[in-house]
Amino acid sequence: MEDELKRILRLLEEGKIKADEAEKLIEALEERKESKRRDKFGFINIGEIVTDALTSAFSIIPGVIANSMKGIKHVDEEYEWTEDKPLFIEITAGDLDVDVWEEEKIRIMGEGVFVLEDNLIKFSAGDFNLNLPKLNTVKMKVSAGDVKGKLVAKESEIFIKMGDGNLYIESEKVRAEVNMGDLDIVFVKAPSQGELTCTTGDISIVLPSDFDGKLIVKVAMGEVSVDKKPDMIMKGDTYIYGSGEKSEIFVNCSMGNISIK
Known part of the structure; x- marks a missing residue:
């Protein structure tokens, strides 16, 4: 559907x-x-x-x-953006491909409609590529569409109502939530705090090879598969790697499967 x-x-x-x-x-x-x-x-x-x-x-x-229904046009624009300036993104309909570059500016490319208002970029329709510098804060809200690529920020938040999230993430704090769709996250570096939620769909997580922390996994209707063998399992749903003290990630899926690699 x-x-x-x-x-x-x-x-x-x-x-x-x-x-x-x-x-x-x-x-x-x-x-x-x-x-x-x-x-x-x-x-x-x-x-x-x-x-x-x-x-x-x-x-x-x-x-x-x-x-x-608004006019769709070709876009290729750049805006100065420093690391300490927070970035908020809203997408009504369309797909977004995100990447990181060394410039202290953002670049927006694609076909569609968007508006920049202070710290907020609103994409109304169409598909876009977005180049971002390393930032302190990135928060994204998607009504309908897929998001893929890479994010590097001290704090990252992604909320998708309908669509998939497929991201490489390097952040101290991460929160990602999908209402209807799949969530695939590759942690380039382990966050100190992470929270991943999916209502209907699957969650796939790839941990760093040197991951030291704990995963707390909850599934209401579905299965959990763990390819990356933990050093210890506590209470049946808490997976300990290394000392288990440097990172804490909560993973919750209401209806779907969770895969840990």
Whole structure:
């Protein structure tokens, strides 16, 4: 369903369908999903977790459609940006590819619509590449779309309502949350504090080879696979590596699997 929804949004962005046609397709998609969630007696049978996730995801659709109708243009712009200046990013619809460079400026490239307001970049529609310097604070909020690439910041926060996150992260403090989609995180260096959450979808974590810390893993409906063998397991859900004192990472998945490598 997620792939079908993205295809509808992509067609809308490319101008191949109109807004009212997109709304009808999305309504049909939601109705089909609803029918699959009900048994022969008419009762929901896959639980409140998925219902809440879908409700949250579909609540952003009207805004996505409205913003996608604005004029899309080619963008290649640079802005001065020092390390101590926090960066906030909001994405209504579209994919973002992030990379790090040595310049004390940010570079925005792609096709779509964006607005820069003080410390905030708002992407309304389209796909973009974003080059960033090393920063103290990066916070990102995505309504519908995928985020991939690399982030280097003392503090990183990523929230995705509907889409996937696939990132290499080098941060002291990390918080990442996906409502409906998968989260793949490679820790270039171990954070002192980390929190990864997924409502419906899978989480994959790659730890540094010299990781010294603890992982606290919680799964409501799903499985946990651990390829990177811990030195100790406590209470069944806490994995200790080395002294277990230099890093603490919480991983929580409501409905999906967790993989630790």
